[in-house]
Amino acid sequence: MGSAEVTRGSAQKPVGPAPAGSSPETPWPVRVVSSKITQWIDRLGAVWVEGQITQISRRPGTRTAFLVLRDPSADISLPVTCSPNLLTDSPVELTEGTRVVVLGKPAFFPGRGSFSLRVTEIRPVGLGELLARIERLKALLRAEGLFDDRLKRTLPYLPRCIGLVTGRASAAERDVMSVTQRRWPDVQFKVRNTAVQGPGAAAQVIIALRALDADPEVDVIVIARGGGSVEDLLPFSDEALCREIVAAVTPIVSAIGHEPDNPLCDYVADIRAATPTDAAKRVVPDVVAELALLRELRGRSTTALRTWVTREERLLGQLRTRPVLADPGRAITDRAAEVERLRSIARRDVDRLLVAAQSEVSHVRARLSALGPTATLARGYAVVQSISRDGELHVVSTVDNAPAGTELRIRVNDGVFWATAGEREQPKEGDDE
Structure with missing residues (x-):
């Protein structure tokens, strides 16, 4: 799948212009391409590379050892070739998984069309450096x-x-x-x-x-x-x-x-x-600890609830023993005599006030009767009023107010009658009596 994706991705990208001398009519042979790749890679200098050894291949009697160096943080590997002496002479045994720093020069092998890093020095990464x-x-x-x-x-x-x-x-x-x-x-x-x-x-x-x-x-x-x-x-x-x-x-x-x-x-x-x-x-x-905690909490809750109920029952008992709740009618009975006494006092005070008020009313009525016109009329006096043409009444206080022929309205003790004024007469001696 990876190669298919790479091929598909490469087909979608535009390819740059072919170098001079290469065309569909005059293509380069494989040996020319391999030679040019070799020449280009040869121009690269030596480089220090860090990685982990994932594979070591050493065959007795051969002059080359093959390793695979892998990046510690990415899934990328690089083939490495070196002299077997570099492995045997290393101060630390080099095994798969050892992190190393190598000095090598990239190399391309035209015969196999492969690339590798030709290493000339290998340094294991020490614990202190790690x-x-x-x-x-x-x-x-x-x-x-x-x-x-x-x-x-x-x-x-x-x-x-x-x-x-x-x-x-x-x-x-x-x-x-x-x-x-x-x-x-x-x-x-x-x-x-x-x-x-x-x-x-x-x-x-x-x-x-x-x-x-x-x-x-x-x-x-x-x-x-x-x-x-x-x-x-x-x-x-x-x-x-x-x-x-x-x-x-x-x-x-x-x-x-x-x-x-x-x-x-x-x-x-x-x-x-x-x-x-x-x-x-x-x-x-821990389920055992949790169940134990639940039992403890349940016991504590039960104890707390029972303590609360006992306390409330004791409080209710104290409230029920109080006189006001033991005999609710006693307070009314004890207060009945007091209420009756207060009612008698109130009734007596009201009667006294009524008697005083009645006496005061009688005195005022007597004074009013003595000072009012009714008592005066009862003694033989009369109230004489003249009647004007428009029907209005005017009290006659002098003889000038009632010339002869004036219609008069005369009120006496037991009623009213009308009269007509006669000739004026001078009062005689002793009439006031």
């Missing part, structure tokens, strides 16, 4: 903020499905699954077995991590591996793997090595577990 590079990468990732706690995702309290990335039939896989299922038997696993050391480990872990992160059923991912040397744990300090962990959506637990081991993926993961067993304890709760 640690220094890890520290430089660690400082770089920290400066970019990839270790920030604010980027850490929270683990689900009870995951339904756990994704596990680990070595096939490894102790780490056995520990994680056995401890997890013992703590919570209903949990499910989706396991991706990969290489956990060597040149291809980081790339395989990245592929497995992407697959589990894209699975909607996976709630949390555990990357687990047992202890080992710095070289064995080197894939878990790979920059590409660290960035893939940060970019993942699913929470990730790093359980690499033992307590002293600290690969870089521990710093970028959401949770760092000391061991695979510790990772299992962090991912799921």
Whole structure:
């Protein structure tokens, strides 16, 4: 499939103009093309290259050893040829998985149409150099903020499905699954077995991590591996793997090595577990402990409820023993005499006020009768009023008010009658009496 894609992609890209002397009518022979490629590659100088040895082929009696050098962070390999003496004279045994720095010159072999790197010097990368590079990468990732706690995702309290990335039939896989299922038997696993050391480990872990992160059923991912040397744990300090962990959506637990081991993926993961067993304890709760906690909480709740009920019953008993609730009518009975006394006082006060008011009314009525016109009329006096032409009445107070012929209205004690004024007469002596 890869070659088909490459061919299809090449056909879509425009090809530059053919060099001078090459045309459909006068094409170059294969030997000419191979010679020109050889001449072009020969112009390249020697270069220092770093990688991991993934394959070593040495045949007794031959003057050439064949190696495959692989990029630690990408799935790219390069064939290498060298003298067998470089392998046998190395101060450190060179095996598959050893990281090295080589000095070589690119070479093209026209007879086979192959390319390789002809190496003249091989230097194994020492432990100190590896640690220094890890520290430089660690400082770089920290400066970019990839270790920030604010980027850490929270683990689900009870995951339904756990994704596990680990070595096939490894102790780490056995520990994680056995401890997890013992703590919570209903949990499910989706396991991706990969290489956990060597040149291809980081790339395989990245592929497995992407697959589990894209699975909607996976709630949390555990990357687990047992202890080992710095070289064995080197894939878990790979920059590409660290960035893939940060970019993942699913929470990730790093359980690499033992307590002293600290690969870089521990710093970028959401949770760092000391061991695979510790990772299992962090991912799921212990069903036995949870049931014990439920029993404890149920007992505490029962005790609290019973204490509250007892306290409320005691309070109700105290309230019921109070006189006002023991005999509610007693308060009314005790107050009845007081109410009756107050009613008598009120009635007496009202009667006294009524008598005083009646006496006052009688006195006022007597004064009014004495001062009013009725009493005067009863003594023989009369009120004389003249009647004008328009029918209005005017009190006659002097004889000038009633000339002769004036119609008069005369009111006496027991009624009213009309009369007509006669001639004026001078009063006689003694009439006032």
